[in-house]
Amino acid sequence: MSHPFSLCIVVDDDADILLSARLLLAPLFAEVATCVDPADAIATMRTRAADAVLLDANYARGATNGVEGFHWLGEMQAVDPAAAVVMITAHGSVAVAVAAMKQGATDFVSKPWNNDRLLATVRNAASISVSRRTGASPPVAAGGSSLLGTSPAMARVQSLIEKAAPTDANILILGENGTGKELVAREIHRLSQRADAELVTVDLGAVSETLFDSELFGHVKGAFTDARSDRVGRLQAANGGTLFLDEIGNLPLHLQPRLLTALEQRRVTPVGANRSVPIDVRVVSATNADLSDTERFRPDLLFRLNTVEIVLPPLRDRAEDIPLLLTTFLSEYAARYGKPERHLPGNVLAALSGHEWQGNVRALRHAAERAVILAEGEKFSIADFPLSSSPSVGAPDPIASGAAPAVAGGDFNLDRAERQLIEQALKKHAFNISTAAAELGLSRGALYRRMEKHGL
Template structure:
């Protein structure tokens, strides 16, 4: 026998109906509550959440208009807009019951009723009520998660003229639903700008979802972005919601879009044009409502190369284009950034905050930071861990390999001696060489090293790069 589930409330002035309903329904549902006084409805709903409510249309001898039923239906829906209400009516009152459904009732039962009909109707009503509750919980959770994800995002730091212009453009573009293309070198903070666009948009209460296209295998592209149905391929053991549908109502951030192969660019273009996706293995498309923000470290002139990037897709994505300045072009922001990250890592590692000496700030400002803000952040983290003085000194940042201007690969001074077989030093040299060779393009360097982007980032952090 299936496990009983669901709670039912029966409201009827006929005591025989209440007794019969309780005896019938308690065999099928977990809890059955009855009352012959509709005035008890407010107290009962305040005390308990019912999956379905069985409500009589008329109360009192001789009543047949259904007006009382309409009135109490409205009371219930005011107290709980998601309540599932099934009306009880006499055979001759079907038209009245239909009117009640127009006013918000879910279904009706005619009396004298048939037991099978009552059980079937209320079973469906309970499932509907539980699904509504689950939907409400998920919406609440999504709203909380969306607020937390945006609220916890770090703020954009910088008062240099290029940053002031960037913030001005963000403020103008954010309130619209226009697609935005963010250009900038690795480490300049493209995702941070995307989150700021979302935070200032009309979609800020909905989800912000980021996708690193550079880390998705081509064979999984459609499944990840569009979803799939159970059995669509060997490993599809259950339905999967794609990123476009999961971000519906909010913002979808497509990072590293410049690395997307041309044949996958065509699939993405189709989705953006039709505003719908078809999960792998499905026959019907699913409508989507997302704002797309894309980002790439590829220069705009290279994006205009048709052999590399579809121009029709580019036109879809770059309604507004934002270009992030490299850190070397806004050196006046380095002291504020360094102070911010020093405070952050002091809290993270349980250390006392300490200031920077003038020589330390001058040393930081003198470097070109090809890894941009990300490289500066790593340098501050390393210094926070290793520095043993009361303030940061220039020597704390003497190891500027990750921050120095890109040097020729041949004759790299950081390379170990030919007879040096230490794996740590060999790995550091290989990573440094690949980064410099590709001018800190993480995707290209990772590919050259035979690593994923995530694996390369982990090794960069390990070596303080």
């Protein structure tokens, strides 16, 4: 089984928490190391790079102020500045969570946690860590940008970012799945006046309707049955910084007025609280959906979000960037997996540049990773890249047509059949996880786990 990331370290003085975290995070990491003493985690970090660290905030009996956690957070940052540390505490007060992020924590979760939220939080943290480690080695655009590409389409995108980022205008990023909307959001934050503050991400496609208010606005202890402590919402956690609302098009219509009110009034009221709290956030949103459909999205909320609109081109419209992207990804994964740098023949590069990448840059990156892992010899061949698995132009799509997918070659192996069906659903919906999961009858978390199981 392949894993997206290498090492996660979980530090907590509760053995049950350590066991639960290790089992839950196993599909994401090749190794999940657990320890009760933060000093042991520091010792590991001196010899090995951790993609993510889950760090308990309190260790002394009765402690709730997070002082110990803040101390160890600083020690970990000194040992490995690229490590992404997620603070975890049973006493998730607003003060502790916000202070943790101001002191450099990538994110926070509260015990008892929601499994899907913990997975999403740790996945995001690990991705940030990997980006920090690899961000300096690949070629970059002018000005230190991590956005790769010299095509006219990408030059226009970069120009818009450079003009809009230093302002406080809200920005809406549009584009197909896999075009790099989150990367653009991070670039906007990096070039903004808020770069020293937090960039807080909310994946609205992964937030259930029942948790929407608590996730965005927070709650106070006793607000509902499971509210055992105060919890800071994402809007308040982003105070002074940038709030990135990913998959904004998936926000149900009946929940949109609550977000609109908070953005207009620049205040939030945690669930169960009697007073509102002022917020100062810059909002960057992203979607692959058509927000002009008034039956699905409120025009007044759209007006609030898209002061500046940035449309990312699909990879097929900037094919001249494929050689740069591909060689960068191949070099990155060769370094990560300890593989030799292989020659990329001209005929192979031409075939890859002419291919219609339905999953855009994300699909190209996945193909490069697969090629680095599986290739043999001194040079890459076209067989190292999964082009043949893409449906032919004009070929019938069994999922789209409603017909049951045929079992290839009479192969009735359930694992292989499941992989084939998931692959077809992802391609049909251009790798939109939420839509593909809905058609397959799965939750997003369940689909992610199956994708990891099958190496998709």
